[in-house]
Amino acid sequence: MLQSLIARTFRTRSIAVRLPGGRTIRGGPGAPELTVVVEDMKTAMAIALNPELRLGEAFMDGTFRVEDGTIYDFLELTASELARTRRPLKPGWRIRRAWEQANDRAHARSNVHHHYDLTVDFYRLFLDEDLQYSCAFFERPDASLEEAQAAKKRRLIDKLLLSPGRSALDIGCGWGGLGLSMAERGATVTGVTLSTEQHRTANERAVARGLADRAAFRLQDYRGLREPFDRIVSVGMFEHVGQPNYQEYFDTVARLLSDDGVAVIHSIGRKGPPSRTQPWVRKYIFPGGYIPSLSEVLPAIERAGLWVTDMEVLRLHYAETLRHWRERFLARRDEALALYDERFCRMWEFYLAASEVAFRELGHMVFQLQLAKAPDAVPLSRDYLYAGR
Incomplete structure (x- = not known):
């Protein structure tokens, strides 16, 4: 066999x-x-x-x-x-996928805990100093990871058209890096996460940087929010929503976004048609997770009544990000072994390598969707993204 x-x-x-x-x-x-x-x-x-x-x-x-x-x-x-062949999915895969990705509030918290409540000291071994755990933006081929992650944050903030005094929501705020950068731009930031480690670390960082009066991070499901926001950003969180919940997600974004507001959703996507989550990844890395096709995402946005005012696809940027993470992880593997065990380290070595390969060979990419309720909420050209460069 x-x-x-x-x-x-x-x-x-x-x-x-x-x-x-x-x-x-x-x-x-x-x-x-x-x-x-x-x-x-x-x-x-x-x-x-x-x-x-x-x-x-x-x-x-x-x-x-x-x-x-x-x-x-x-x-x-x-x-x-x-990559040269396309294998058909087994009958009934959509039904099984819906069950695997139900992601009600209890399951969502459990799934987040599985991956993101590892000690932050582990993530510090291979992430940049700001703990950005999402695709960086390499403005130059020789940019460092730190430079590329800072460029990613700048680009997201530019797409939000953020200005002092605006209220901003970060759905899936991680360890707070993007939220703190928005607060430094003068926004009043609310971040939400389901990870106790991220919640604690993000608030500690806000206090340490003197931003606690402008950046508050909550241990809360985004679906429970009620107050409106001028700006909404979500980076690397949509992959955990689950396809059955896309409509609720974008309906919630529309409900929370002010009439003249702007939202930016940054997510891993796939070039090809809808599929399912790779079984090893689902079991060991991201239970409940799924990488969507744009054909699954855009209909939910349309039904939520939102404009797609800009869309950008980042192709090999995540492959390069993962290369940096993989090399950093391997360079400090002994420190990871001191925190966990050999099987855990092998799991992460496999995960980082497989993820990089998926972006280089198997059609994975990242999309950034800029959304608004009003057609004139953002400029009619993209020149503002390059002003002063």
Whole structure:
């Protein structure tokens, strides 16, 4: 079964898979680019039956390893082959997806806790100093991660047309970096998160920077907000909403946004048609999460009565962001091991590598949608984004 999987997957690039007892299976033409090792037949059978889940688990367990390269090298090789074919989804996938992404308030809190309530000291190992855990914007190919994350925040704030005295809401505020930057621009900021670690850290940072009178971060579901805001921003949170809840999300944005207000939604998306969440990612990294197609997002915006006043697609920016995170994580892996354990570190190594590959090879991207209630809420040209540059 494993031999059949390898033959189906590797057609233009080559690989060697060494099994227990020394037997080697080859896939693709010519000399192997990589050799991977499967340590026992139980693992080989598990991968053959369910590669989307069991391959990542085998890497976590140490029963699948890359002999003459890294897990990134293997995933890049594999993804480049998978990108050439489109595999049909199993019947009933939409029904199962709706169940997996129901994300009522209790499940939403549990899902956020799973990923974002790791100690902030872990995230400090590989994120920039401002703890930006979303796609950076590389204005130059040689920009540092810190420069690119600062550029991302500037671009979002410019798209919000933020000015002193405005009230601003940050849905999914993370550890507070963007909210604090908006407060420094003179806005009165409310941030909401379901992560206790992020809530605590964001408010501590506001106090430390003397911004507690202008930036307040709440441990609250965005659906419970009632007061209006002049500006609404949401970065890297929409991926956790779940497709069944898109209408409620945009209806809430419309309800909370003032009549002359502006909102900017920044989310990972997919180039292709609607799909489902990769099983290993759903189980270990982002339970309840989903990367949407724009064809699933725009109808909900239309029904909410909002204008899409601007849309921008960032393609390889997240691949570069993830490359920086992956390299930083590997450079400080021993410190991560001191916080957690070897299986956890292998899980994160696999996650960061697989995510980068998805943006380079499998059609993942980031979209930024600028929304408004009034057609003249923003300038009629995009010149304001480049003023003074």
